[in-house]
Amino acid sequence: MNREIEAIYALWKRELIRFFRAKSRVIGSLGMPFFFLAILGTGLSNAFILPMEGNYLEFITPGIIGMVLMFGSMFSGIVVLMDRQFGFLKETLVAPVSRASIVIGKALGGATTAMFQGIIIMLIAFFLGVNFQIGSVLLLLLFMFMVSVMFVSLGITIASKMEDMHGFQIITNFLIMPLFFLSGALFPLSTAPEILRVASMFDPLTYGVNGLRHILIGYSDIPFTTCFAVISAFTVVFIAIAIWSFNRIEE
């Protein structure tokens, strides 16, 4: 058991070292959400009739944090593919530790870096004038953590099924972007057309964004308990699927 925990710790540490060493990656990953907030958030401030008090910037901030968590964690998961291409994956696969530990170590590492990005975006939003009403910091961190682990696991699952980085563009355009747009990060679901509203119910990020919105500014299109239950369930299921798929990599 000790052996497995040490391996998890080592892999977690690796993710952190890699993330913070590539300064351009840190800055690059924060660029898009920053512009979403600063330009879209203020530019569209009069375009919506919001079902809540507060301005549009306040409405999309939780959405953008959800986006950062998803992008950041999905990417860390998909990095497994790069590890395979550059050979490092083999080194982890032949180590005397279980595959589950490798997945967990990666998931924790990816989640940590994604949460770090999410918190930075929160600070940026704060300086842009967003008035947060955070009930419980602990609940916020727990919720962000679950959303991140869920998406790292999805990333690992995808990476285990893909042969190389060529499919990466497809994943970005046909999975990540639709999940983001459907989640109600940018517009209120309560006033969206029926078909979008129904589709969004199948998008795990919908529950992530609405849960965050509830914790951060006290509004949600979906009851928070539902969000929390769905995200917990998705996290457990996705990590199980990730371990299962990772187990099937033979080399």
Added chain:
Amino acid sequence: MVLKPIIVYFVMTKAIETRELSKNYKELKAVDKVSLVVEKGTIFGLLGPNGAGKTTLISMLVTMRKPSGGSAKVNGFDVEKEAGNVRKSIGIVFQDQSLDDELTAKENLEMHAAMYSVPKAERGKRIKAMIKLVGLKEQLGKEVKTFSGGMKRRLEIARGLVHHPKILFLDEPTIGLDPQTRASIWDYIKKLNKEKGITIILTTHYMDEADSVCGKIAIVDQGKIIASGSPRQLKNELGGDVVSIECRNSEKCRKQLEKFEWVKEAVKHNGTVNIRVEKGEEKIPKILAIVNKQGIKVESVSLRKPSLDDVFIHYTGRTIREQEASPGAAMRLRIKAWGHKR
């Protein structure tokens, strides 16, 4: 009662023992019923062309791929039933690079030490010792992406040793490196074996290097071991001398010479005919007379003892390079490149 300790002793002198170990990919027999014993403390070379099945064989021994049939024991542990114990007791240097480029040499080694649960108090000491062994002390804090190919290889060897394995597997340790670096890598490998008594299993298709490094070799071709023994033994088994003739019409030359009873073997390779005979110095005039009579112009003649290349040609009928072009080998290579089971 008395027998048991003796049997245990004999079992434990074997670093590796396989019985009819096989790996099939659909119709292709990548490894075909290989039975192999490697004694502890030897440098054992698996020789063969690309795609002969060397890497697949090693992959099974290091528990990366599951055998389709047969069994294998590494350090006395079954590769299927006791994979964890096998992994703990071996070190591996893969054919392709497997370091994390973005980490420093030290971070790579620390990570490995943690994954192999080297006691925390020991880690620093061992990392220092290993990095010194491969002569990378100055580079310890540098990111691996700044390293040359030879330095990366040496770091991988150091990494493979941090957890004090009893066997070190090296898959093509010198491929893609310049001759000088190759020589230094072999020096490190020999030193390791001598000083630490580590059993070394390596694959290569550089015959001359294998000859000078390995205590024992096995020639692998099309998934089978077709000959094994010490390099000297294999060469002696071939016996006699090799007379090499460089000439214009080498095929005709070969055919003419092949007929004679005193010619053990005549093979053509790139405009050179290698003729294996006893007492070579006496046969040269005879050979020249025969060739002259046919009106074949001879450019040069040389006499040497058989090399491992000759051994390889003898057993496979081809040189190690020519084999690479065969369709079977190409298919094996493709399967290796995929390396991924769904």
